[in-house]
Amino acid sequence: MGRSPCCSKEGLNRGAWTALEDKILTAYIKAHGEGLKRCGKSCRLRWLNYLRPDIKRGNISHDEEELIIRLHNLLGNRWSLIAGRLPGRTDNEIKNYWNTTLGKRAKAQASSPTSTETPPSKSRHKKLTTEPQVTKPSNSPQATETKIQVIRTKATRCSSKVLIPLQPPPIQDIDPSEHQDFQPYLTNHEEINNNASVQSHHGTESLDALYSHGQDFLNFEINDQLRASNEDSEENDINKNPSLDPVQPLAFDEAMFKDWTTNPCLDDNAAMDLDSLAFLLEPDEWP
DNA sequence: AATAAAGCCAACCGCATTCGC
DNA sequence: TGCGAATGCGGTTGGCTTTAT
Numbered sequence: 001m002g003r004s005p006c007c008s009k010e011g012l013n014r015g016a017w018t019a020l021e022d023k024i025l026t027a028y029i030k031a032h033g034e035g036l037k038r039c040g041k042s043c044r045l046r047w048l049n050y051l052r053p054d055i056k057r058g059n060i061s062h063d064e065e066e067l068i069i070r071l072h073n074l075l076g077n078r079w080s081l082i083a084g085r086l087p088g089r090t091d092n093e094i095k096n097y098w099n100t101t102l103g104k105r106a107k108a109q110a111s112s113p114t115s116t117e118t119p120p121s122k123s124r125h126k127k128l129t130t131e132p133q134v135t136k137p138s139n140s141p142q143a144t145e146t147k148i149q150v151i152r153t154k155a156t157r158c159s160s161k162v163l164i165p166l167q168p169p170p171i172q173d174i175d176p177s178e179h180q181d182f183q184p185y186l187t188n189h190e191e192i193n194n195n196a197s198v199q200s201h202h203g204t205e206s207l208d209a210l211y212s213h214g215q216d217f218l219n220f221e222i223n224d225q226l227r228a229s230n231e232d233s234e235e236n237d238i239n240k241n242p243s244l245d246p247v248q249p250l251a252f253d254e255a256m257f258k259d260w261t262t263n264p265c266l267d268d269n270a271a272m273d274l275d276s277l278a279f280l281l282e283p284d285e286w287p
Numbered sequence: 288a289a290t291a292a293a294g295c296c297a298a299c300c301g302c303a304t305t306c307g308c
Numbered sequence: 309t310g311c312g313a314a315t316g317c318g319g320t321t322g323g324c325t326t327t328a329t
Contacts, residue, residue, distance in 0.1 A: 040314075045298065048316095080317060095318075096296050292328075299321075306314075 049090045056088025060097055068094055069102060 038046075049055075060068070064086055071082040079091035079098075086094065 041300095041316095042298075044315080049297070077318065091317075092297075099319095100295060290329085292326100294326075295324085297322095297324105300319085302317090302319105304314100304316080306312105308311090308313105 045092075049092045054088055055090065060089075064089065065102065068098065069106075072098065072102070 067086060068082060071085055075081050077095075079095040083089050083091040083094050
């Protein structure tokens with residue numbers, strides 16, 4: 001657990017602030033005000049769980065569901081690790097999905113082992129829109145007390161509620177060319193709106209992401225994590241799951257990865273989904 | 288139509304870890 | 309080396325929506 005340095009990312013400045021940086025920050029605050037009355041923690045969460053342009057919104061596909069189940073068997077409640085293997089999904093989303101759907105299903109199956117796949121509760125399939133919605137304020141006390149329009153970031157069904165078209169954030173008064181550092185934020189809105197086209201039914205974009213993650217995906221740090229926890233605690237996941245050998249490296253090396261990515265059967269036309277990679281998570285298949 | 292119950296999910300909270308001074 | 313601040317993470321909660329009665 002713990003954090004990596006917040007400024008460890010390439011290209012980010014660390015250490016003492018320079019006069020120029022101070023000037024830029026001051027100019028920005030002067031131009032746009034102090035803005036949000038939010039703590040950094042809250043802002044971070046909002047960014048990570050919702051605003052990030054690469055967030056994939058929409059139903060958890062069957063492939064992703066299987067992946068979550070397998071990873072959870074492997075890692076337990078290490079949501080961030082699990083989320084790291086599901087491009088575009090957040091730890092919070094996966095955690096929620098597990099708590100509301102998969103966990104209950106697992107529990108139900110455990111209590112009645114003979115039953116096969118149980119539908120997720122009443123199967124109120126979430127029907128996510130691809131963009132945040134601004135709903136008419138409800139008649140709740142909170143809503144009537146304030147005239148602030150609340151952006152309903154929740155995935156909600158279109159009901160009788162009136163949906164007001166989302167107004168873009170007031171970014172037009174920011175000249176992107178003058179604020180390169182804020183570029184991600186300035187382009188964010190557009191990217192979120194484009195997420196609809198990013199959605200795919202069968203996880204092909206996940207595959208693309210896997211490609212882009214490349215070896216990082218194949219040699220991901222599960223073993224390191226498990227090894228670390230093995231050192232830290234006697235009650236560790238390995239002990240709980242004797243099928244795992246924390247010291248045993250994953251059966252992927254550079255050559256294999258190269259082989260895999262150059263394999264002609266994996267060309268653009270190959271119809272693939274995460275099922276084809278399921279064996280990667282099958283402990284029995286591990287050497 | 289009204290109300291209760293269940294489901295869902297964004298955000299909050301507290302703890303552990305790491306950084307920078 | 310110690311300490312305060314920042315950050316990452318998992319657990320939990322609050323409030324809204326949907327479904328059932």
